[in-house]
Amino acid sequence: MSKPMNIQQFFKLFPDDDACLDHLFLTRYGSEPACERCGEIGAFHRLANHPAYTCNCGHHIHPMAGTPFERSRTPLQKWYYAMFLFTATRNGVSAKEIQRQLGVTYKCAWRIAHKIREYMGAVDGNDRLGGKGGPIVEADKAFIGGKDKRGEDDKAIVLGMVERGGDLMTKVVPNRRRIVVSGSVADAVKRGTHIATDEGTAFFKLSEYGFIHTTVNHAKKEYVRGETHTNTIEGFWSWLKRGINGTHVWVSHKHLPKYLGEFEFRFNLRKQGHLMFPILLASFPRP
Ligand SMILES: [Zn+2]
Numbered sequence: 543m544s545k546p547m548n549i550q551q552f553f554k555l556f557p558d559d560d561a562c563l564d565h566l567f568l569t570r571y572g573s574e575p576a577c578e579r580c581g582e583i584g585a586f587h588r589l590a591n592h593p594a595y596t597c598n599c600g601h602h603i604h605p606m607a608g609t610p611f612e613r614s615r616t617p618l619q620k621w622y623y624a625m626f627l628f629t630a631t632r633n634g635v636s637a638k639e640i641q642r643q644l645g646v647t648y649k650c651a652w653r654i655a656h657k658i659r660e661y662m663g664a665v666d667g668n669d670r671l672g673g674k675g676g677p678i679v680e681a682d683k684a685f686i687g688g689k690d691k692r693g694e695d696d697k698a699i700v701l702g703m704v705e706r707g708g709d710l711m712t713k714v715v716p717n718r719r720r721i722v723v724s725g726s727v728a729d730a731v732k733r734g735t736h737i738a739t740d741e742g743t744a745f746f747k748l749s750e751y752g753f754i755h756t757t758v759n760h761a762k763k764e765y766v767r768g769e770t771h772t773n774t775i776e777g778f779w780s781w782l783k784r785g786i787n788g789t790h791v792w793v794s795h796k797h798l799p800k801y802l803g804e805f806e807f808r809f810n811l812r813k814q815g816h817l818m819f820p821i822l823l824a825s826f827p828r829p
Contacts, residue, residue: 663803
């Protein structure tokens with residue numbers, strides 16, 4: 543299937559909490575798990591009235607342990623549906639929308655949304671970018687966020703790095719000093735990579751870190767020089783800002799990394815949108 547799942551397919555596959563729990567158990571433990579207490583294979587059956595499975599020997603497995611739903615009182619199907627919503631949109635989902643769609647309180651919706659964002663970021667991971675002879679990596683920084691609860695400016699400085707045609711990574715940096723910004727690039731990108739940036743002083747002397755570094759001079763309205771440009775990362779910034787400003791009233795400094803993780807996940811799967819939901823469903827930590 544190369545089309546994303548639609549809402550009817552979702553409810554056919556996951557008609558209730560039990561179907562979701564069976565799915566979770568199967569995904570995390572396989573169809574014939576061996577009991578770690580007695581060694582019997584495939585003997586687990588569902589416990590009545592508990593979201594757990596038991597072996598004939600009495601050993602229990604709780605499929606929700608170690609997932610974002612662990613200890614949640616929200617029914618599992620609502621969690622699944624919330625994850626579905628997160629992968630069915632381009633620009634993100636607000637807590638208000640989760641509240642409306644799931645019929646939960648705003649506070650509960652807000653918590654679910656953040657847990658899912660965190661999970662998306664974890665699934666996306668942060669493998670180092672580039673490599674000698676590999677694709678050009680564009681690096682740039684942007685001011686992201688908005689106002690805090692008191693209406694005061696609460697923008698964060700975000701460093702973004704993207705492999706042309708490949709993966710993207712972001713990092714909130716505490717300031718614009720060269721040592722901080724260039725040091726963060728050096729942590730995230732493999733040595734020997736060709737890095738393209740503008741002529742901002744934060745990126746000055748990147749070559750001293752073992753990179754091939756070329757620049758365009760935005761101040762002089764130079765946007766492309768041969769292979770050197772930062773169009774990919776700038777495209778990401780405008781999409782991210784549109785997503786954040788269009789969907790959320792305000793995004794605090796504190797929670798910004800979660801939104802960044804969410805948008806990185808979406809960006810990195812941009813060519814395989816239909817896989818977003820299946821990947822989220824299949825990426826819970828190994829028990
Ligand atoms: Zn057993």
